[in-house]
Structures are given as structure tokens and as C-alpha cells.
Amino acid sequence: MNTTNIEKQNSHLDLTDPDVKNVFALYENHAEVPYISPQRNLHEWVNLVNIGSESLVPKRNMIRFEEDVLPGHLILLWRINFGTFTTISGYPKYFEYDYGINADQALQELIDKGYAKKLSALDSLPYLNAAQLKAILKQFGLKGYSKLNKEGLMELAKSELMEEQISPHFSIRGFEITPAGKELLAKYPEPVDRHPKKKY
Template sequence: MNTNHIDKQNQHLDLNDKDVQEVFARYEDYAEVPYISPDRDIQTWLSAVNIGSAHLVPKRNMIRLDEDILPGYLILLWRINFGTFTNESGFPKYFEYDYGINAEQALEEVQQKGYAIELSATDSLTYLNAAQLKAILKLSGVKGYSILDKSGLMEKTKEQLTEEQLASQFTIRGYQLTEAGKELLTKYPEVIDRHPKKKY
């Protein structure tokens, strides 16, 4: 049984389960078995693979890079680099089914490795709309903002409220690549080039 790097993503699996064993058999010649979510209906997925309506994760996506991360992590960094990814963004199924990674875990790891950071409340104001910004200002007792557009509201908020005050007002936070994260994307352009593109 292919248990290479099982501790990285799949330590939650019961290796004595026959369905799990069948999944591992499918990936026997891979560098490691792709992430299998606890929520996945393994029997249904195996049936779909057998009739050809589902596919295996490409073998190349399960080969770790020099940095001990999988190619799917680069797709997450690429996604973050658009500036629209937040702690409220969902993770598309392709992270698990095409790249074989636990995207939620990957998000934690890229921060731990210094490739991305979570923005402060102040730097995350851009993810709020004008009505939300006005509500924060009103609640904080700030005056003179009624005719301001979103840009002006953001500036007013930054001028009048501290990071500590803002942090308790809303929970959404954006993410940003560090220089190391940007360099990593530049190092492996072929991974990004193969990924289907759409605007974010």
C-alpha cells in the first residue's frame, strides 16, 4: 500500500477500510496518495472512476516540489495573488479532485512557510462595501461621511479608527503574497500555465 507522506494529508483515513484500500491501490505508483476529504463518498467516487465519469488526480500533481509543497499549493498562491481571496472565500473542488490537496490546510501552510500573510483589519477594508463602512463609522460615532464614496469612506475609517477598534467590527480578512510567495510562482510557471484560466 502506498503510504508515502500519509502523515502530510491523509492521516485521518482508516487504512483497514476496504474502500480506502481500493483508493490507495489506484494511486499505488504515485509519489503519494492525493488528499481524500473525510466528507467524500468514497464508494460513489470509485464507481465514477470505474465507469470513466471521474478521473484520477494527474500523477504530476502529486510530486512534491523542492519546497516540500505540492503543485496545488502554487495554484492557491496564484489565486491569492489576484487580491480577491479572503477568509470567507470557498475552496473549489479542483483543489481536492484535480490537485489532490487539502486547500484549507494548504492555506495554513503557505502562511507558516512565509509565502502569504493574512491582512490586518485596516488593510481588509477594501473587502467591505460602502454601506458596511458607513455602519462602522456610525457605530463609532464618527461624523461627516454621508457624501463620501467608498474610497473616501475607507480613508475616513483609517483616520478615525485604530486597528484594534476595527478588528472587533468585522471578521473578513484578505490575504497577500509575500516576496517569497511571488518568487515561488515565478520559479514554477509551468504549473500555473497548465491551470484553466478565468478572471477573478
């Protein structure tokens, strides 16, 4: 059984389960078994693979780079680089089924490795709309905001409020790629070059 790096993404799996064994058998010749979500119906998925309705994660997507990241990590990093990725952004199915990663875990790994960072509340103000910004400013009793546009509202919030003041008033946070993350994408362009593109 291929248990290489099983502790990195699949430690939750019961290796004595017949369905799990069948999945691992399919990936016997991969560098490691892709992430298998606890919610996946393994019996049904294996049957779909056998009839050609589902595909295996390509072998190339399960080969780690020297930084101990997979191609899927780079796709997530590329996605963050658009500047629209936040704590409420969903993860497309392809992260698990095409790239074999647990995207939520991969995001934390990218942050831990210094390739991405979670923005502060003040730096996440662009993800709020004007009405939300006005509601926050009103709570602090600030004046002169009623006719301001979104840009003006953000400037007022940043000039009058501290991070610890505004942070409890909204939960959404953005993410940002770091210079080290940009270098990593430049070092390994192939995964992004192969990835189907759409505008984010």
C-alpha cells in the same frame, strides 16, 4: 500500500477500511496519495473511476517541489495573487479532485512558510461595501462621512481608528501573496501555465 507522506494530508483515513484500501490501490504508482476528504463517498467514487466518469489526480500534481509544496499549493498562491481571495472565499472542487490538496490546510501552510499572509482588519476594508463602512463609522460616532465615497470612507477609518478598535466589527479578512510567494510562482511557472484560466 502507498503511505508516502500520509501524515501530511490523510492522517484521518482508516487504512483498514476496504474502501480506503481501494482508493490507495488506485494511487499505488503516484508519489503520494492525494488528499481524500472525509466527506467523500469513497465506494461511489471508486466505481465512477472504474467506469471512466471520474479521473485520478494526475501523477505530476502529486510530486512535491523542494519547498515541500505541491502544484496545488502554487495554484492557490496564484489565486491569492489576484487580490480577491478572502476568508469567505470558497474552494473550487478542483483543489481536491485535480490537485489532490486540502485547500484550507494548504492555505495555512502557505502562510506558515511565509508565501502568503492574512491581512489586518484595516487592510481588509476594501472587501466591505460603502454601507458597511458607514455603519462601522457610525458606531464610533465619527462625523462627516455621509457623503463620502468608499475610498473616502476607508481613508477616514484608517485615519481615525486603530486596528484593535475596528477589528471586532467585521470578520472578513483578505489574503496577500508575499515577495517570497511571488518568487515561488516565478520559480515554478508550469502548474499555473497548465491551469485553465478565467478572470478573478
